[in-house]
Amino acid sequence: MAGQTWDRVPIDAQSIEAPLSSSAVFLVLCVADGPSPLSTVRSVLDGLDDLIKTVGFRDLGAKLSCIVGIGANLWDRLDASKRPAELKPFASITGTAHNAPSTPGDMLFHIRAERADFCFELEKLLLTTLGDAVRVVDEVSGFRYFDARDLLGFVDGTANPAGRDIPTSALVGDEDGDFAGxxxxxxxKYLHDLAAWNAVDTAKQEAIIGRTKVDNIEIDDDAAPRKSHKSLATIVDADGTEHDILRDNMPFGSPGRGEYGTYFIGYSRHLWVVESMLQRMFVGEPAGAYDRLLDFSTAHTGTTFFAPSRATMAKLAQEPS
Structure with a gap:
């Protein structure tokens, strides 16, 4: 697979191998029309590593990293010749009780570090450099909550692939060779009704999530009348192969505004895997038996991007001849 080595964890989709961090910023932007904004975007893509170094050298232990994702519409503007095979705008989902909206976004900057001030500083530099070439659609600052728990009190991300399993789950391979890596x-972005959730007893919460709350043990709910969030989010194809994704979800919130949420971000080798997961959650399996977690967590945004390898991003950064 392009951009991959086996003596260390994969080194592409930019810094996808960076460990889960204590702080993160999720920045979604739309790019203005016209050639000048595109030139500015290309310049930022070309100089991103230098911006990261400008901030990160002050404390290498902060492990500052940034992944850039590009939406389908912007991709076509940067390179009309070819796009990744599955790349398309997020398709909204209408369920019997809950909906997953599709919201705009041309660029995603997923900034991670062990220090919140490093995330802040890199975001500031990015937005200063991009200027009026972009407008901010969404900006969320996430944080690690205790022992990697979400604000509902459960450990999040337990099923993530690790080590050599990351490329198989999260990086495009030879099936789309031009975009391998x-x-x-x-x-x-999900907002939680914590008052309603906290009114539910722990046993029911555990049945909804599919794991025990205190010690994070997976619950076998194959015989249960209603599938848990864990089971609905598990994708197995017709051949019996389970397909994982790499999640880097982060809690966020503001108690003063009564805002408590989880920012879901999933990296996948195949877009259809995430789409299938969301269909099962919002429509149900069988239809109507939707993910009961959605009774307490409402999706407010939904956007799809492709994080190119470093080599592909370098090509996108070049002005057309």
């Missing part, structure tokens, strides 16, 4: 990225 890249990754499909889906983001959604």
């Amino acid at each position: 890249g990754s499909y990225v889906v983001v959604q």
Whole structure:
């Protein structure tokens, strides 16, 4: 697979191999029309590593990293000749009780570090450099909550692939050779009704999530009348092969505004895997038996991007001849 080595964890889809961090910024932008904004975007893509170094050298232990995702419309503007095979705008989902909206976004900057001030500083530099070439659609600052728990009190991300399993799950391979080493990225911002959730007893919460709350043990709910969130989010194809994605979800919130949420971000080798997961959650399996977690967590955004390999991003950064 392009951009991959086996003596260390994969080195493409930019910094996808960076460990889960204590702080993150999720920045979604739309790019203005016209050739000048495109030139500015190309310049930022070309100089991103230098911007990261400008901030990150001050404390290498902060492990600052940034992944860039590009939406279908912007991709076509940057390179009309070919796009990744599955790249397309996020398709909204209408369920019997809950909906997954599709919201705009041309660029995603997923900034991670062990220090919140490093995330802040890199975001500031990016937006200053991009200027009026972009407008901010969504901006969320996430944080690690205790032992990697979400604000609902459960450990999040337990099923993530690790080590050599990451490229198989999260990086495009020979099936789309021109874009090998890249990754499909889906983001959604969920807001929680904590008052309603906290009114539910722990046993029912565990049945909804599919794991125990205190010690994070997976619950076998194959015989249960209603599938848990864990089971609905598990994708197995017709051949019996399970397909994983790499999640880097982060809690966010503002108690003063009564805002409590989870920012979902999933990196996948195949976009259809994330789409299938969301269909099962919002429509149900069988239809109507939707993910009961959605009774307490509402999706407010939904956007799809492709994070190119470093080599592909360098090509996108070049002005057309």
